[in-house]
Amino acid sequence: MRRLSFIPLLLVVLAVLVVSVRPAPAQEVVHLRMSWWGGNDVHRAQLRALEAFEQRHPHIRVRAEYTGWVGHLERLTTQIAGGTAPDIMMVNWNWLKLFSRDGQGFYDLNRVADIIDLKQFDADAIAMSSVHGHLNGLPPNMTARLFWFNETTFARAGLPVPDSWDALMAAGPVFRDRLGPDYYPLDMNFQDTVALLYTWISQKRQAPFIDEENKRLLADRETLTAAARLYQELVDNHVVPSARERASFGHVQLQETRPWITGRYAGTYQWTSAVGKYVETLEPGQKMVLAPYLTLPGAADPGLLYKPAMMYAINKDTNHPREAALLLQFLLNDPEGVLILGARRGVPASAAARDILEADGQLEGLALQGQDQIESLPRGIQLSGYYEHARVRDGFNDILEKLGYGVLTPEEAGEAMEQEINGILRRVIR
Numbered sequence: 001m002r003r004l005s006f007i008p009l010l011l012v013v014l015a016v017l018v019v020s021v022r023p024a025p026a027q028e029v030v031h032l033r034m035s036w037w038g039g040n041d042v043h044r045a046q047l048r049a050l051e052a053f054e055q056r057h058p059h060i061r062v063r064a065e066y067t068g069w070v071g072h073l074e075r076l077t078t079q080i081a082g083g084t085a086p087d088i089m090m091v092n093w094n095w096l097k098l099f100s101r102d103g104q105g106f107y108d109l110n111r112v113a114d115i116i117d118l119k120q121f122d123a124d125a126i127a128m129s130s131v132h133g134h135l136n137g138l139p140p141n142m143t144a145r146l147f148w149f150n151e152t153t154f155a156r157a158g159l160p161v162p163d164s165w166d167a168l169m170a171a172g173p174v175f176r177d178r179l180g181p182d183y184y185p186l187d188m189n190f191q192d193t194v195a196l197l198y199t200w201i202s203q204k205r206q207a208p209f210i211d212e213e214n215k216r217l218l219a220d221r222e223t224l225t226a227a228a229r230l231y232q233e234l235v236d237n238h239v240v241p242s243a244r245e246r247a248s249f250g251h252v253q254l255q256e257t258r259p260w261i262t263g264r265y266a267g268t269y270q271w272t273s274a275v276g277k278y279v280e281t282l283e284p285g286q287k288m289v290l291a292p293y294l295t296l297p298g299a300a301d302p303g304l305l306y307k308p309a310m311m312y313a314i315n316k317d318t319n320h321p322r323e324a325a326l327l328l329q330f331l332l333n334d335p336e337g338v339l340i341l342g343a344r345r346g347v348p349a350s351a352a353a354r355d356i357l358e359a360d361g362q363l364e365g366l367a368l369q370g371q372d373q374i375e376s377l378p379r380g381i382q383l384s385g386y387y388e389h390a391r392v393r394d395g396f397n398d399i400l401e402k403l404g405y406g407v408l409t410p411e412e413a414g415e416a417m418e419q420e421i422n423g424i425l426r427r428v429i430r
Contacts, residue, residue: 027059030323033086035065037072042344049340053330060323080105087318088327093139093308094388096131101430103134107314110135112325117333120350124379128308138332139308141346143273144374145195147291148366150282153183153266161267163292165200172238175266186240187254187265190404193240194396195305196269197227202303202381203296210384215429216422225414228403232410241265243404255281267291272370273309273346279366290369293377301380307388309346347371386429395424 036046043066050062065086067075073095079085080099091099091106099105109116118126121138129137149161154171157178162168162185171185188196198209201219204226211218219227234240241259249257255278259265263286268278279288295302312331314324330337338353343362347370348354357363386392399420403413 030060030320032060032062032088032318032320032324032327033065034062034088034327035067035076035086036090037067037069038344039068045341045344049331049337050327052336052340053327056330056336057323057326060326062327083317085315085317087315087320087324089313089315091137091311091313092388093128093311094385096136097385097389097428100131100134100136103131103136105131105316106134106136107316107318107321107324108134108136109138109314109325109328112314112321115322115325116329117352120333120352122349122351124306124382125308125349128382129311137308137311137313138328139311139349140332140341141273141309142306142349142374143271143309143346144304144306144370145199145269145271146275146370146373147294148268148270148275148278148288149185149291150263150266151287151289152285153179153263154185157183161289161291162294165294165296168294169233169237169239172234172240176238179264181238182259183264184238184241184259184266186234186267186269187246187260188240188269189246189254190243190397190400191393192269193231193400194393197231198305198387199303200230200296201227202301203299206299206301206381208381208384210386210425212384212386212429215426217418217425221414221418224417225411228400228410228413228417231400231403235404243401254278262286271309272367272374275366275370288366290366290373293373301378303381304374304377304379305383306374306379307383308349343367386425389424389428391424391428392421395421 034050038046046066047064050064054061073092076085076089076091077098096105109118116138118135125139125142126135129135129139147162151161154161157171157175159171159174162171168185175183175185201223202209205219205223207218209218210216217224235242254260254265254268257265260278261281261283263283270278282288293302312328314321314328318324331341332338332348332350333352335356338348338350338356339360343357347363347367348357354363396417399408399413399416402408403410408416
C-alpha cells in the first residue's frame with residue numbers, strides 16, 4: 001500500500017518539475033521602419049548602427065529605407081498623407097512648418113524622456129525642435145553658415161583672410177589687380193546670397209528677419225533696398241562673380257567647379273555641416289581656413305543662421321514609441337551607436353556624443369573649429385523655419401536673379417522683396 005501511494009505523489013512532483021523548467025515564452029518581436037537620406041558612406045554607417053542596435057535588443061528588428069536627398073521630401077509627403085510613414089524618420093528642420101504646424105504632427109519626445117537623455121541637448125536644440133511645447137524631433141547635429149576662405153589664394157594676393165565686411169569688400173579689387181580678372185575672394189549662388197543678406201540685415205536691424213505672427217518681413221523697404229545694393233556692390237567691386245559668369249558653369253555645385261578646385265574662387269559662406277566636401281575637392285597645396293565672423297560695427301548680435309541640420313522624428317501613429325525611442329537613444333547618445341556613426345553628419349548636437357567622438361579622435365579640423373566659433377557667438381536672433389520654406393526661398397532667388405542680370409535695379413529689387421515676399425508669407429503662414 002505504501003508503494004502504491006508513493007507513485008501518484010512521484011507523478012505530481014515530476015509534473016511540477018516539468019512545469020518549472022519549461023522555457024518562458026519568447027519576447028514578441030517588434031518591427032520598426034526607419035528612413036533617412038544621405039550618401040553611400042552615411043548609408044553604410046547607419047546600417048552598421050542598426051545591426052548593432054538589433055544585437056543589443058534582439059526582440060527589435062529595424063527595416064531601413066534610405067535615399068539620396070533629391071526626392072526625399074516628395075516621398076515622405078506621400079507616405080505621411082497616406083498613413084504609411086516609417087516609425088522613425090529623418091526630416092529637415094523647416095519641414096515642421098509643413099507637417100506639424102500645431103506641434104501634433106510627430107510624436108512628442110517629452111513622453112519618452114525616461115528613455116532618451118534629453119539633457120544632452122542644449123536649449124537652442126530643444127527649442128528649435130519643439131512646436132507649441134511638443135518636442136517633435138532631435139537633431140543629430142546643429143549647423144550654421146560661417147565664412148571660410150582659401151588662405152593660400154589670399155596669401156598670393158598679399159592679403160590676410162577678411163575679418164570684417166570692409167576688408168571683404170576691399171579684397172575684390174586687389175584680387176583682380178594682383179591675380180587676374182578670374183580670381184574672386186568669395187563665390188555664392190543666389191541661395192547663398194540670400195543667406196548673406198539675411199545675416200547683414202539681421203546685424204543692421206538687430207531683430208528677427210520674419211514676423212510669424214503678422215506674416216511679414218520685419219525689414220522695411222529701405223533696408224531691403226540697402227541689402228540689394230550690397231549685392232550689387234559685391235559684384236561691382238569684384239568680390240563675387242557676376243550672375244552671368246556664375247551661370248557659365250551650369251548647375252554644378254561650387255565645390256565641383258574648376259575655379260573653386262584651383263583656388264580662383266577663394267571663399268564661401270557655407271554650413272558647418274557641409275564644409276568637409278569643400279575641403280576635399282581642393283587641389284593639393286590649397287588650404288581653407290575659418291575666418292572671424294564678419295559683423296557690422298556696433299552689432300551685438302551677429303544674426304547667425306543657426307538651425308538643426310536635420311532631425312530624427314518618431315511617427316505620431318507608431319505602435320511602438322518606446323522601442324523607437326530606444327533606437328534614437330542608441331543613435332544619438334549611446335557610445336556604441338555614436339562611434340559607429342562618427343562625425344559623418346558633422347559635430348553632434350548631443351554633448352555626450354561630442355565627448356565620445358573627441359575622446360576617440362574623430363572630432364578635429366574645420367568642423368570642430370566652426371562649432372567652437374558658433375558657441376562663442378551670441379544667438380539671440382532665432383531663425384524662423386519659414387525662412388527656408390520653398391516658396392520663400394524661390395521668391396528671394398527669383399528677385400536676386402533678376403537683379404543679377406540687370407532686369408531690376410536695387411531699388412526695384414527692394415520693392416519686389418517687400419511686396420512679393422510678404423505676399424508669399426501671408427499665403428504660407430497659417
